[in-house]
Amino acid sequence: MKPRMSEPVRKRRVWIGFIVLFVLINPWYFASDAGSTRLMGIPLWALMILGASLALSIFITWTINTQWRTDSDERYGGNDHSDGIRRDEEV
Amino acid sequence: MEVELAFSGWSGIFVLVMYGVLMLGVGVFAFLRNRGMRESLDEYYLGGRGLGVMVLFFTFFATQYSGNTVIGYPPTAYRMGYQYLVSVPFFIMIIMVYLFFAPRLYALGRRFSLLTPVDWIELRFRSKKVSVLAAILMLYGLANYLLEQFVAIGQGVSGLTGGTIPYQVGVIFFIVIMVAYSWLGGMRSVAYTDTIQGLALLFGVFTLLIGSLYYFGGLPSAAEYMQANSPEKLNPPDGAGLMRWFSLLVLVGIGAAIYPHAVQRIFSAKSEATLKRSFIRMAYMPFLTAGVVFMVGIIGIAAFPGLSTADSEQLVGMMANALANQNAFFYWAMVLLFGGVIAAIVSTADSVLLTFSSIISNDLYGRYIKPDASEYQKVLAGKLVGLVAVVILIVIAWYPPATLYQIFVLKFEVLIQVAPALILGLYWTRLNARAVFIGMLAGAVMAGVFTFLGYRPLGIYSGLWGLLLNTAICVVGTLMAGTDAASREHARKVIGFEY
Numbered sequence: 001m002k003p004r005m006s007e008p009v010r011k012r013r014v015w016i017g018f019i020v021l022f023v024l025i026n027p028w029y030f031a032s033d034a035g036s037t038r039l040m041g042i043p044l045w046a047l048m049i050l051g052a053s054l055a056l057s058i059f060i061t062w063t064i065n066t067q068w069r070t071d072s073d074e075r076y077g078g079n080d081h082s083d084g085i086r087r088d089e090e091v
Numbered sequence: 092m093e094v095e096l097a098f099s100g101w102s103g104i105f106v107l108v109m110y111g112v113l114m115l116g117v118g119v120f121a122f123l124r125n126r127g128m129r130e131s132l133d134e135y136y137l138g139g140r141g142l143g144v145m146v147l148f149f150t151f152f153a154t155q156y157s158g159n160t161v162i163g164y165p166p167t168a169y170r171m172g173y174q175y176l177v178s179v180p181f182f183i184m185i186i187m188v189y190l191f192f193a194p195r196l197y198a199l200g201r202r203f204s205l206l207t208p209v210d211w212i213e214l215r216f217r218s219k220k221v222s223v224l225a226a227i228l229m230l231y232g233l234a235n236y237l238l239e240q241f242v243a244i245g246q247g248v249s250g251l252t253g254g255t256i257p258y259q260v261g262v263i264f265f266i267v268i269m270v271a272y273s274w275l276g277g278m279r280s281v282a283y284t285d286t287i288q289g290l291a292l293l294f295g296v297f298t299l300l301i302g303s304l305y306y307f308g309g310l311p312s313a314a315e316y317m318q319a320n321s322p323e324k325l326n327p328p329d330g331a332g333l334m335r336w337f338s339l340l341v342l343v344g345i346g347a348a349i350y351p352h353a354v355q356r357i358f359s360a361k362s363e364a365t366l367k368r369s370f371i372r373m374a375y376m377p378f379l380t381a382g383v384v385f386m387v388g389i390i391g392i393a394a395f396p397g398l399s400t401a402d403s404e405q406l407v408g409m410m411a412n413a414l415a416n417q418n419a420f421f422y423w424a425m426v427l428l429f430g431g432v433i434a435a436i437v438s439t440a441d442s443v444l445l446t447f448s449s450i451i452s453n454d455l456y457g458r459y460i461k462p463d464a465s466e467y468q469k470v471l472a473g474k475l476v477g478l479v480a481v482v483i484l485i486v487i488a489w490y491p492p493a494t495l496y497q498i499f500v501l502k503f504e505v506l507i508q509v510a511p512a513l514i515l516g517l518y519w520t521r522l523n524a525r526a527v528f529i530g531m532l533a534g535a536v537m538a539g540v541f542t543f544l545g546y547r548p549l550g551i552y553s554g555l556w557g558l559l560l561n562t563a564i565c566v567v568g569t570l571m572a573g574t575d576a577a578s579r580e581h582a583r584k585v586i587g588f589e590y
Contacts (some may be wrong), residue, residue: 002220005194005195005198007194007195008190008191008194009190009191009192009194009195009518014189014190018187022187022340025180025183025340026333026337027327027328027333027336028333028337030327032326032327033322033326034326034327035173035318035323035324035326036318036322036323036325037321038311038314038325040310040311041309041310041311041312041313041314041315042310042314043173043314043325043326043327045173045327046173046176046327048489049176049179050176050179050182050378050382051319052180053179053377054178054184054378056180056183056187056374057183057186057374057375057377057378060105060186060187060190060370060371060374061371061374063190064168064190064367064370064371065367065371067369068190068194069363070194070195070197070198070363072197072198072202072363073201073363073364074199075201075202075360076201076202
């Protein structure tokens with residue numbers, strides 16, 4: 001019987017999200033003198049990088065909550081169960 | 092990374108002794124609650140696979156954020172300005188990289204009762220050469236990591252007490268405490284102490300930030316100073332700076348995610364839900380830790396202008412000294428901050444030492460040297476070899492090498508070479524063990540040679556060049572040589588979860 005597995009790595013939307021956000025957390029899209037525009041003493045470009053970083057954290061939260069689910073605990077015992085015995089003899 | 096905080100003297104000694112007693116108490120507590128743990132590798136090295144959300148989160152936190160984050164990052168921000176803002180997203184990248192392999196590795200850890208990352212590599216490839224090479228690379232990387240922490244402990248303690256406790260005495264004192272509580276309680280006491288140490292660190296950095304904002308002026312005055320004196324510190328990176336930013340994101344993201352001691356924590360989780368909740372919390376910690384110490388460094392630009400590179404390394408000590416002179420609250424808060432810094436260093440070192448011992452116990456001694464040893468004997472072998480390694484590292488740390496930074500980089504460069512075996516092996520049934528071995532070896536040699544020669548083509552770190560070569564050999568080698576039917580069938584059964 002195949003286990004039920006939902007993994008972020010197999011989801012196209014996760015890859016697209018991560019690629020877009022990775023591109024945004026690299027500051028290649030600012031002018032070289034962008035530091036002169038500031039908000040409360042912080043350069044605007046730095047705030048935008050922080051915003052993109054926060055978006056990445058939020059996207060990670062969404063991914064973990066919705067795209068990652070395995071039934072390993074139900075099958076092999078989660079919580080504090082462990083008999084310490086390797087179960088690979090049959091493989 | 093010398094830390095000067097000469098004001099504290101005896102009060103520093105008091106805090107450190109109290110701290111040592113507390114950590115030992117945690118070790119005794121963990122020992123008394125789980126007396127049989129040294130009879131079982133699972134119990135000793137993984138806390139019986141029963142770590143809950145808070146403890147798991149803090150042990151991840153303490154593992155990823157070391158004392159260097161507090162002491163080393165503000166001076167870098169001081170010298171580079173806003174271009175060092177990369178330290179926030181690169182910590183988030185670590186969690187992103189986890190999502191590419193942690194779900195499957197956790198499930199496999201449950202299915203096969205995996206204990207160490209090498210355990211997984213052995214199960215997947217069934218190749219002594221691959222397993223032993225992976226174990227050696229990890230042990231080398233972990234030993235470097237430990238050495239770096241020991242040097243930092245000595246310098247931190249000596250700085251905190253204004254030299255009242257000499258460097259060498261500080262090193263020995265904290266190593267004895269650390270080894271004692273690790274031996275007493277294994278992973279449980281390491282994780283419990285990580286929780287206390289993590290809280291101390293968070294309290295310290297927030298107090299430092301609040302004090303700095305209040306007494307040295309905020310970010311606007313720092314920006315005005317930079318605009319007048321060094322406007323490049325306000326501007327985004329370009330050219331080589333952009334390449335460095337990109338390399339750091341990739342190198343730290345992959346490198347820190349596959350730290351063996353971090354991977355081992357995936358196996359320690361009580362349940363999948365616990366692991367997921369810990370990762371979610373970790374995704375926001377960069378703002379509260381790296382972001383906070385980054386701001387401290389930026390504020391320091393206007394508070395202590397014109398420091399040379401060497402002097403700027405003392406920045407946190409200078410700021411803490413200045414704050415401590417303001418009033419009694421900040422005096423004690425700054426003493427606690429440096430207690431927190433020591434805590435951060437020790438908590439990283441204890442995690443590394445435990446994983447180092449587990450690789451010896453399980454992957455070398457238990458698998459190849461004495462396969463019929465009892466679990467108790469395996470745990471004992473890991474502890475004793477770990478102790479010998481610590482003694483050798485103490486001898487090196489006694490007169491520390493000058494280039495701490497080279498040591499830091501080389502540990503990353505070498506550890507990252509295990510990534511293709513660890514991650515590609517999870518998904519690609521055809522991956523050929525021979526290609527993995529040659530790739531890992533070639534990548535490690537290339538990364539080591541480039542690092543020692545100081546050669547960094549296109550500004551990209553040598554570990555990434557090694558990883559590129561490593562991955563290319565793995566992929567091209569597998570495609571050209573193929574894999575025999577038995578190996579593919581084995582891989583399909585393992586990673587396809589067929590049974």
